[in-house]
Amino acid sequence: xxxxxxxxxxxxxxxxxxxxxxxxxxxxxxxxxxxxxxxxxxxxxxxxxxxxxxxxxxxxxxxxxxxxxxxxxxxxxxxxxxxxxxxxxxxxxxxxxxxxxxxxxxxxxxxxxxxxxxxxxxxxxxxxxxxxxxxxxxxxxxxxxxxxxxxxxxxxxxxxxxxxxxxxxxxxxxxxxxxxxxxxxxxxxxxxxxxxxxxxxxxxxxxxxxxxxxxxxxxxxxxxxxxxxxxxxxxxxxxxxxxxxxxxxxxxxxxxxxxxxxxxxxxxxxxxxxxxxxxxxxxxxxxxxxxxxxxxxxxxxxxxxxxxxxxxxxxxxxxxxxxxxxxxxxxxxxxxxxxxxxxxxxxxxxxxxxxxxxxxxxxxxxxxxxxxxxxxxxxxxxxxxxxxxxxxxxxxxxxxxxxxxxxxxxxxxxxxxxxxxxxxxxxxxxxxxxxxxxxxxxxxxxxxxxxxxxxxxxxxxxxxxxxxxxxxxxxxxxxxxx
Amino acid sequence: xxxxxxxxxxxxxxxxxxxxxxxxxxxxxxxxxxxxxxxxxxxxxxxxxxxxxxxxxxxxxxxxxxxxxxxxxxxxxxxxxxxxxxxxxxxxxxxxxxxxxxxxxxxxxxxxxxxxxxxxxxxxxxxxxxxxxxxxxxxxxxxxxxxxxxxxxxxxxxxxxxxxxxxxxxxxxxxxxxxxxxxxxxxxxxxxxxxxxxxxxxxxxxxxxxxxxxxxxxxxxxxxxxxxxxxxxxxxxxxxxxxxxxxxx
Ligand SMILES: Nc1ncnc2c1ncn2[C@@H]1O[C@H](COP(=O)(O)OP(=O)(O)OP(=O)(O)O)[C@@H](O)[C@H]1O
Ligand SMILES: [Mg+2]
Numbered sequence: 001x002x003x004x005x006x007x008x009x010x011x012x013x014x015x016x017x018x019x020x021x022x023x024x025x026x027x028x029x030x031x032x033x034x035x036x037x038x039x040x041x042x043x044x045x046x047x048x049x050x051x052x053x054x055x056x057x058x059x060x061x062x063x064x065x066x067x068x069x070x071x072x073x074x075x076x077x078x079x080x081x082x083x084x085x086x087x088x089x090x091x092x093x094x095x096x097x098x099x100x101x102x103x104x105x106x107x108x109x110x111x112x113x114x115x116x117x118x119x120x121x122x123x124x125x126x127x128x129x130x131x132x133x134x135x136x137x138x139x140x141x142x143x144x145x146x147x148x149x150x151x152x153x154x155x156x157x158x159x160x161x162x163x164x165x166x167x168x169x170x171x172x173x174x175x176x177x178x179x180x181x182x183x184x185x186x187x188x189x190x191x192x193x194x195x196x197x198x199x200x201x202x203x204x205x206x207x208x209x210x211x212x213x214x215x216x217x218x219x220x221x222x223x224x225x226x227x228x229x230x231x232x233x234x235x236x237x238x239x240x241x242x243x244x245x246x247x248x249x250x251x252x253x254x255x256x257x258x259x260x261x262x263x264x265x266x267x268x269x270x271x272x273x274x275x276x277x278x279x280x281x282x283x284x285x286x287x288x289x290x291x292x293x294x295x296x297x298x299x300x301x302x303x304x305x306x307x308x309x310x311x312x313x314x315x316x317x318x319x320x321x322x323x324x325x326x327x328x329x330x331x332x333x334x335x336x337x338x339x340x341x342x343x344x345x346x347x348x349x350x351x352x353x354x355x356x357x358x359x360x361x362x363x364x365x366x367x368x369x370x371x372x373x374x375x376x377x378x379x380x381x382x383x384x385x386x387x388x389x390x391x392x393x394x395x396x397x398x399x400x401x402x403x404x405x406x407x408x409x410x411x412x413x414x415x416x417x418x419x420x421x422x423x424x425x426x427x428x429x430x431x432x433x434x435x436x437x438x439x440x441x442x443x444x445x446x447x448x449x450x451x452x453x454x455x456x457x458x459x460x461x462x463x464x465x466x467x468x469x470x471x472x473x474x475x476x477x478x479x480x481x482x
Numbered sequence: 483x484x485x486x487x488x489x490x491x492x493x494x495x496x497x498x499x500x501x502x503x504x505x506x507x508x509x510x511x512x513x514x515x516x517x518x519x520x521x522x523x524x525x526x527x528x529x530x531x532x533x534x535x536x537x538x539x540x541x542x543x544x545x546x547x548x549x550x551x552x553x554x555x556x557x558x559x560x561x562x563x564x565x566x567x568x569x570x571x572x573x574x575x576x577x578x579x580x581x582x583x584x585x586x587x588x589x590x591x592x593x594x595x596x597x598x599x600x601x602x603x604x605x606x607x608x609x610x611x612x613x614x615x616x617x618x619x620x621x622x623x624x625x626x627x628x629x630x631x632x633x634x635x636x637x638x639x640x641x642x643x644x645x646x647x648x649x650x651x652x653x654x655x656x657x658x659x660x661x662x663x664x665x666x667x668x669x670x671x672x673x674x675x676x677x678x679x680x681x682x683x684x685x686x687x688x689x690x691x692x693x694x695x696x697x698x699x700x701x702x703x704x705x706x707x708x709x710x711x712x713x714x715x716x717x718x719x720x721x722x723x724x725x726x727x728x729x730x731x
Contacts, residue, residue: 438584452574
């Protein structure tokens with residue numbers, strides 16, 4: 001908590017989109033477009049077993065029958081799914097056993113992103129899996145985790161080494177038929193992280209994945225699966241960046257979390273995909289399906305997200321509260337500036353008895369952006385004594401942006417107690433004047449006030465990422481006043 | 483230090499200040515008294531450079547520099563401090579964070595080294611103690627849920643931390659109980675120095691018993707209608723503003 005408070009003053013120092021560089025590295029791609037052959041190509045590249053190819057093909061055939069959802073409050077020209085690459089891998093020698101074998105250019109990229117894949121992170125107690133376009137480059141600290149029995153590896157490796165786990169859990173939270181983008185992901189997913197925490201184990205370090213889209217016209221479709229066995233605990237963080245490009249890049253990820261009895265998963269996201277320029281040119285289309293299943297009694301899943309990037313964000317990290325006494329949490333900061341469009345929120349599906357959930361959403365809109373919170377709290381007929389608390393706060397900066405709150409509630413059990421609070425506020429000229437009278441520059445004053453507004457959520461982030469997130473808040477609001 | 487010449491100020495198309503002349507030399511404390519609505523706060527806002535307060539005529543010079551070219555934060559870094567009549571609430575931002583952000587922003591603007599967390603904490607505790615501001619209060623969001631008196635003490639704390647060259651205190655005494663008044667006055671007096679000037683806006687002679695001014699002005703209807711020594715305040719206490727053309731409304 002101390003770090004959260006103490007770092008505000010560095011906010012103004014970081015330049016605009018510092019992640020907007022492109023790494024010139026030779027890559028190997030699937031042919032342009034999407035057919036059954038593309039799916040077969042990807043599966044073959046990954047040396048996948050037949051069952052997984054079949055699984056993909058079934059998803060692909062299903063996808064052909066589906067249409068894109070249109071209910072979200074976002075607008076964009078139709079996406080030509082045939083005009084994209086679905087697989088791109090940096091070309092390098094066969095198999096990597098150590099960091100020394102990784103292409104130095106790649107390592108340089110990660111250095112620029114502030115992710116040294118070296119001992120430094122070890123000291124910080126963070127294990128990192130880095131995904132560059134479609135393949136995982138290296139997973140650090142595997143051995144240390146292995147001692148604890150924790151599996152943390154690229155999805156493709158998990159398919160090869162732990163097929164029984166993958167087979168059992170893949171698609172068990174987000175079925176292949178779930179929605180247009182999740183189905184697309186099921187057909188073409190190329191990488192992602194796999195995490196398995198054995199019974200009773202408290203994961204000895206933060207686990208973290210950094211995703212990076214580098215190649216032009218390349219979609220990124222990662223698939224992450226985290227399984228927390230009985231009585232285990234894990235905290236996982238993902239960070240995302242992409243180079244600055246004129247055309248839109250598609251990102252359709254799926255994240256599945258499974259928490260068994262008494263297990264806890266804390267999943268944090270700092271998403272800073274390229275948001276496009278001021279006129280709305282370029283930027284990432286972020287269509288993501290994230291869902292956690294509190295499958296066991298007394299289990300807990302907590303989502304924390306700081307969403308500052310992407311041209312379009314379509315994302316609803318959800319919890320299925322199946323186990324009795326299980327708990328779901330959603331803490332969100334969604335910042336939109338320029339022409340960004342955000343439609344994000346959560347679903348808390350209460351199936352078990354005495355299940356509780358808590359939703360804290362902070363939406364900040366600036367520029368000409370649109371920011372929508374869309375949330376569902378649903379209580380099943382058999383779910384006795386459900387409790388939910390929802391708080392949605394919107395902060396507007398300037399007069400050309402908009403904020404919307406769309407809360408859905410479905411209660412089939414009268415014992416449920418659901419509380420909902422919502423506020424909308426503006427940064428007042430008086431507040432800005434007051435801060436500036438103390439010598440704080442205008443942009444820093446906005447960042448300070450916004451960080452204050454987001455405080456409840458920032459405090460949920462693991463300490464070392466809270467600092468980064470605070471800076472991001474400041475950077476993403478640059479140019480929003482004056 | 484401060485030279486105001488024939489200052490006319492318009493707010494929302496309405497002329498509020500109608501030709502102010504005021505000289506405050508280094509080390510001096512000037513008190514400004516006057517009826518409600520006479521333009522006292524307006525004067526303080528104009529000095530701070532608040533948007534919407536348009537100088538239509540006249541000039542303000544501060545240490546020889548024309549203020550009109552300087553932004554709000556630049557004026558602050560140059561040493562102008564305003565203790566607000568109605569301090570603003572900044573939800574979620576602790577007083578500690580706010581103070582550190584402000585101090586380091588000013589230091590940076592002046593090309594000085596920023597203070598790290600340890601040195602800052604030491605400094606702020608040192609400044610907070612005589613004002614009876616404890617750690618608990620420093621950890622709360624700035625002015626949120628503060629009582630009237632706590633807000634005023636927090637303003638004085640900011641002033642003593644930022645050590646401005648010119649401090650304008652806008653009714654810092656109103657809403658204070660007698661003990662708090664003394665605490666605040668002691669805090670202000672501790673800052674009195676030959677290099678520092680102060681403008682103390684107040685309705686009450688009582689404050690001037692503690693913060694003894696060099697000069698007292700009566701502002702009425704947007705003009706300074708009388709200037710005298712500290713005995714002028716006593717006189718006003720007895721007879722009110724009736725004799726000074728209190729036509730502000
Ligand atoms: N935005 C505005 N539009 C029009 N008139 C304004 C505006 N702001 C202030 N005024 C007027 O300017 C006049 C001076 O206000 P100011 O706040 O400076 O008075 P004051 O001397 O500080 O009074 P008090 O003793 O009550 O604090 C008042 O008549 C007030 O109504
Ligand atoms: Mg006033």
